Amino acid sequence: MLNRNEQILVVEDDTQIRNFICYALKQEGFSYTTAGTAQNALSQLVSGQIDLMLLDLGLPDFDGMEVIKKVREWSEMPIIVVSARDQDKEKAAALDGGADDYLTKPFSAMELMARIRVALRHLHKIESSKTQSILSVGKLKIDFDKRLIYLDDAELHVTPMEYDLLALFFNNIGKVLTTKYILKEIYGVGYGTDTQVLRALMAGLRRKIEKNPARPRYILTEIGVGYRLVDE
DSSP states (O other): OOOOOOEEEEEOSOHHHHHHHHHHHHHTTOEEEEESSHHHHHHHHHHSOOSEEEEOSOOSSSOHHHHHHHHTTTOOOOEEEEESOOOHHHHHHHHHHTOSEEEESSOOHHHHHHHHHHHHHHHHHHHHHTTOSEEEETTEEEETTTTEEEETTEEEOOOHHHHHHHHHHHTTTTOEEEHHHHHHHHHOGGGTTOHHHHHHHHHHHHHHHOSSTTSOSSEEEETTTEEEEOOO
16 A cells, blocks of 8 residues: 555545545545535635545536636645546536546546546646756656757757747646647637647647657647646
């Protein structure tokens, strides 16, 4: 059993699913607490030290999307949505609303633990990167101070837009970024939902950082939602 200090809040009103999640967390050595309603969850978040939240959207008192909205007013803790809602537009809405990841029911304990580990690594990297100007994933590296990209220790010649796109991913390692969010951050609000320009920019960047752009290693496509920089 792993020795973990992180405290996880499981927000789920279905007793069977909640017990399944808690058992999986216990097996991995995580500390956890539970809530069956949105109001109870918010009370625990305000009064306790929670490092990550697993959140069902279909809660009995009010929708989980409202929980995400309220939490994001004061906290950047990782939020992993665990929901039966499997439509791409609902996934994108939750991610745009501030969730870090989205896991559709049913799911395996192995997949859930993998998502949790990625989210917690992202949380720790946010803290450590505040004093770091260089970050790396595998053999891909970014120097924020010099605005340079390296692959296998060789400098890559990227355009300013390609740099900005990759920098956005490095600031969100392991997190799913929706196309809407990326467009807003890179191009501004004027581009709306024009995904063609983003696909073209992504294709150009992948040709430079991926050995096989058709089977990317670093930036993965989350079909119907957006993209994710892997956390290795």
